[in-house]
Amino acid sequence: MNQWIIASEFAEVAVSLDLDANGPRLRLEDLRSGHVRHLDALELESIAWAPDERLRELMDPSAGRWSDRAGDA
Amino acid sequence: MTVQYSELIQPERVHGSLYTDQDIFAEELQRIWYRTWVCVGHVSEVARPGDYVRKKVASQDVIMTRSKDGEVSLLLNRCAHRGNLVCEDQRGNSSTFRCPYHGWTYRNTGEMLGYPYNQGYGGKGKLSLNLGRVPRVDTYQGFVFASFAADGPSLKEHLGAAAGELDRLARLSPEGEIELTAGWLQHRAKANWKLLVENETDGYHPQFVHGSVFSVTGSHIGTLYSDKSAAVTRDLGGGHSENDLRPEFRKMEPMNWFGTSEARVPDYVAKMRALHGEQAEEILIEGAPHVMVFPNLFVAEISVFMINPVAVDETVQNVTAVQLKGAPEMNRRLLSQCIGSVGPAGMLLADDSEMYERNQRGVAARVPEWLDIRRGAHRERIDENGFRIGAANDETGMRGFWSHYRSLMEGKAR
Numbered sequence: 001m002n003q004w005i006i007a008s009e010f011a012e013v014a015v016s017l018d019l020d021a022n023g024p025r026l027r028l029e030d031l032r033s034g035h036v037r038h039l040d041a042l043e044l045e046s047i048a049w050a051p052d053e054r055l056r057e058l059m060d061p062s063a064g065r066w067s068d069r070a071g072d073a
Numbered sequence: 074m075t076v077q078y079s080e081l082i083q084p085e086r087v088h089g090s091l092y093t094d095q096d097i098f099a100e101e102l103q104r105i106w107y108r109t110w111v112c113v114g115h116v117s118e119v120a121r122p123g124d125y126v127r128k129k130v131a132s133q134d135v136i137m138t139r140s141k142d143g144e145v146s147l148l149l150n151r152c153a154h155r156g157n158l159v160c161e162d163q164r165g166n167s168s169t170f171r172c173p174y175h176g177w178t179y180r181n182t183g184e185m186l187g188y189p190y191n192q193g194y195g196g197k198g199k200l201s202l203n204l205g206r207v208p209r210v211d212t213y214q215g216f217v218f219a220s221f222a223a224d225g226p227s228l229k230e231h232l233g234a235a236a237g238e239l240d241r242l243a244r245l246s247p248e249g250e251i252e253l254t255a256g257w258l259q260h261r262a263k264a265n266w267k268l269l270v271e272n273e274t275d276g277y278h279p280q281f282v283h284g285s286v287f288s289v290t291g292s293h294i295g296t297l298y299s300d301k302s303a304a305v306t307r308d309l310g311g312g313h314s315e316n317d318l319r320p321e322f323r324k325m326e327p328m329n330w331f332g333t334s335e336a337r338v339p340d341y342v343a344k345m346r347a348l349h350g351e352q353a354e355e356i357l358i359e360g361a362p363h364v365m366v367f368p369n370l371f372v373a374e375i376s377v378f379m380i381n382p383v384a385v386d387e388t389v390q391n392v393t394a395v396q397l398k399g400a401p402e403m404n405r406r407l408l409s410q411c412i413g414s415v416g417p418a419g420m421l422l423a424d425d426s427e428m429y430e431r432n433q434r435g436v437a438a439r440v441p442e443w444l445d446i447r448r449g450a451h452r453e454r455i456d457e458n459g460f461r462i463g464a465a466n467d468e469t470g471m472r473g474f475w476s477h478y479r480s481l482m483e484g485k486a487r
Contacts, residue, residue, distance in 0.1 A: 021121035023165035
């Protein structure tokens with residue numbers, strides 16, 4: 001499994017292509033917590049097209065990891 | 074025109090029109106294929122969240138999906154807007170489906186997610202049109218069954234005694250589960266679906282239809298269906314039947330049901346003995362079932378078939394190799410034997426397919442009008458569990474099939 005590490009002083013994420021399912025998925029692993037999320041093609045396309053304000057909503061620390069409804073895999 | 078099934082289905086013969094009449098085929102779709110429980114697939118085909126595979130229930134194009142919370146759903150492949158297919162690939166992974174016609178998008182649970190340029194509908198969230206869902210979905214030993222009827226007998230009631238045969242299959246796995254992950258072959262036959270079902274537990278034909286295969290391979294299967302065989306054909310009720318070959322296998326060594334020996338699958342046998350203790354010997358000797366589960370699931374020891382009617386004279390058989398969870402050594406052999414018997418160049422199904430199609434052409438002849446199913450009726454008996462049994466090559470299972478078929482078509486059973 002080819003894996004790339006995208007890292008900064010704030011976060012460290014491993015990105016790889018997961019071929020274990022019936023179709024390819026992108027696998028994202030937060031290397032500091034071990035939390036994993038898979039993204040399929042339609043989800044990735046939606047992110048690619050999402051306006052900046054939607055991504056800003058995602059970056060709000062209370063939107064995901066530190067909310068009551070932390071994102072799952 | 075109302076068909077009088079009592080005139081076409083008699084205890085020891087059935088009328089040829091049952092295989093050729095368009096009206097009867099149309100009525101079967103309503104009374105059997107879109108009402109009773111039909112096997113669609115196996116949960117192992119959609120192992121990961123987002124996995125989907127396309128399936129058929131008669132003419133209905135169905136998508137089997139696994140949602141994020143693990144639920145397996147059967148969705149109708151039809152956009153709620155203008156009826157376009159929302160899914161084209163046979164399998165894939167996606168949390169959502171997007172119709173290519175106008176971009177309407179649905180979650181893989183069938184719930185509508187949204188539609189482009191939503192002001193045309195008064196804004197976001199104004200419509201709640203979901204994908205159609207098969208009303209009832211249930212599983213047994215991982216096999217996924219569908220019923221298009223909102224109510225009726227439960228899956229367990231439908232399976233009845235046939236459930237025990239699926240248990241027998243699963244217990245061959247060191248982890249107690251089978252998987253259908255080897256991929257499916259599709260065999261298209263120009264024949265009515267009932268000819269295929271009847272053939273599945275017909276123990277009279279193997280020595281003739283498959284004689285050449287048995288002779289060149291030295292297989293002992295033919296003798297299991299001879300007059301000297303202790304094996305039986307059993308009517309399990311509910312249209313289900315089996316060829317119970319265990320009386321013959323019990324005379325043999327462990328793994329002989331699979332035509333092999335312990336020495337060739339040592340890891341598997343060791344795992345089974347570690348798991349089951351003394352009972353392992355019985356399991357390894359008795360092997361896998363040979364059972365036809367009404368109306369479309371056939372387990373032939375090493376292969377699983379799902380029968381799908383296309384037209385009154387056309388049927389697709391979907392075939393895959395049984396894979397036992399936790400048994401890689403066995404799985405390689407199961408796969409190669411399955412390919413050899415029912416694969417594209419396989420020897421057994423090629424023989425059978427020729428017979429299905431010859432039958433279909435034959436029943437088009439006007440006389441004689443009837444097909445005979447009396448073989449062994451005079452020597453049937455009731456076994457210790459109350460099931461009707463006949464000799465290994467008797468038509469006991471066929472008679473059981475037709476009795477249940479008639480009840481369904483006359484509306485006396487569901």
